[in-house]
Amino acid sequence: MSSTPELIRIGTRAAPMATFQAEQVAALIRKHAPDTRTEIVTHTTEADKWQGDLARLGGKGLFTKAIDEKLQRGQVDVAVHCMKDVPGDQPLPEGLIFGAYLPREDVHDVVLFPNGSDHSSLEHLPPGAVVASSAVRRKAQILRDRPDLQVERVRGLVGSRVERLDKGAHGWSAMVLSMAGLRRLGLEGRAEQVLSLEEMLPAVGAGVIGVECRRDDGPVLGVLQQINDEKTMKELTAERVMLHGLRGHCNSPIAGRCVTGPDGQLVLRGMVFSREGAHFAHAQLWGEDGNDPAVLGARVCAELLRQGARDLIMGIPH
Numbered sequence: 510m511s512s513t514p515e516l517i518r519i520g521t522r523a524a525p526m527a528t529f530q531a532e533q534v535a536a537l538i539r540k541h542a543p544d545t546r547t548e549i550v551t552h553t554t555e556a557d558k559w560q561g562d563l564a565r566l567g568g569k570g571l572f573t574k575a576i577d578e579k580l581q582r583g584q585v586d587v588a589v590h591c592m593k594d595v596p597g598d599q600p601l602p603e604g605l606i607f608g609a610y611l612p613r614e615d616v617h618d619v620v621l622f623p624n625g626s627d628h629s630s631l632e633h634l635p636p637g638a639v640v641a642s643s644a645v646r647r648k649a650q651i652l653r654d655r656p657d658l659q660v661e662r663v664r665g666l667v668g669s670r671v672e673r674l675d676k677g678a679h680g681w682s683a684m685v686l687s688m689a690g691l692r693r694l695g696l697e698g699r700a701e702q703v704l705s706l707e708e709m710l711p712a713v714g715a716g717v718i719g720v721e722c723r724r725d726d727g728p729v730l731g732v733l734q735q736i737n738d739e740k741t742m743k744e745l746t747a748e749r750v751m752l753h754g755l756r757g758h759c760n761s762p763i764a765g766r767c768v769t770g771p772d773g774q775l776v777l778r779g780m781v782f783s784r785e786g787a788h789f790a791h792a793q794l795w796g797e798d799g800n801d802p803a804v805l806g807a808r809v810c811a812e813l814l815r816q817g818a819r820d821l822i823m824g825i826p827h
């Protein structure tokens with residue numbers, strides 16, 4: 510038995526959504542380890558300050574990189590990340606491991622319209638209308654169904670994105686965001702249309718908060734084990750093994766979702782799109798071989814590659 514740590518310092522980005530997530534982790538730690546104190550250490554990442562194209566700054570890994578470095582240096586004891594923001598094309602930083610995942614929240618993407626807009630669904634937008642969305646995965650799936658719409662990149666904090674939508678400054682008719690993110694900001698009331706999983710397959714890791722720690726930190730790992738949600742961990746493992754195997758880059762429209770059936774059997778669905786969604790690979794398989802999540806992830810990946818996922822990924826510049 511390793512000893513219970515006296516204090517766990519929780520590293521997080523300074524953004525409102527991120528600090529909310531860190532508070533959630535702190536509360537869980539205190540519940541399961543009442544003798545452990547928690548402290549939240551915030552950090553403003555380069556990616557938060559940058560309003561341009563993330564790929565040019567070094568990819569989406571920048572949201573997690575600085576916090577991970579603090580964790581490696583021992584300046585914090587855990588790092589809290591949205592699993593959606595953890596890069597799938599590179600291994601975890603040296604010496605770090607995810608010790609816990611919180612139970613997965615709503616994975617749906619939703620559509621918001623400017624305050625006072627007449628519209629309440631993407632289908633009814635006029636041709637040429639501009640939809641704000643930063644994720645290439647969302648762009649591909651919007652254009653697959655509505656190639657006549659325009660999709661424009663939007664960056665910055667989610668709260669300020671919604672403010673910009675309401676001001677009408679960019680001529681945006683709609684904006685696509687995740688339900689989980691809006692909930693964390695208390696903005697779920699702004700979600701006008703919930704996109705079905707057929708219309709919009711979510712990102713790998715959507716709705717999952719991960720808690721990372723140093724691989725050799727036994728006491729902290731012990732606490733994280735107690736707050737870990739086993740079902741979420743299995744689903745996420747399947748999704749991320751698929752993602753790693755596809756070796757996508759940060760401009761790769763890749764979607765994936767694993768769910769656990771009532772009997773515990775996993776089912777994983779993965780999709781890879783061309784930039785405008787006109788072409789895609791699609792696979793859905795059930796867990797076999799003892800229902801091993803990693804095996805399932807590798808099988809779905811292999812099926813996507815067989816359907817030409819590699820060409821789709823390489824066909825998009827990065």
Ligand SMILES: NCc1[nH]cc(CCC(=O)O)c1CC(=O)O
Pocket residue numbers: 591592593594667685686687688689690691714715716717
């Ligand atoms: N892309 C940024 C990001 N990373 C995680 C979330 C929200 C939480 C989640 O969906 O897991 C968001 C905001 C959004 O996509 O609206």
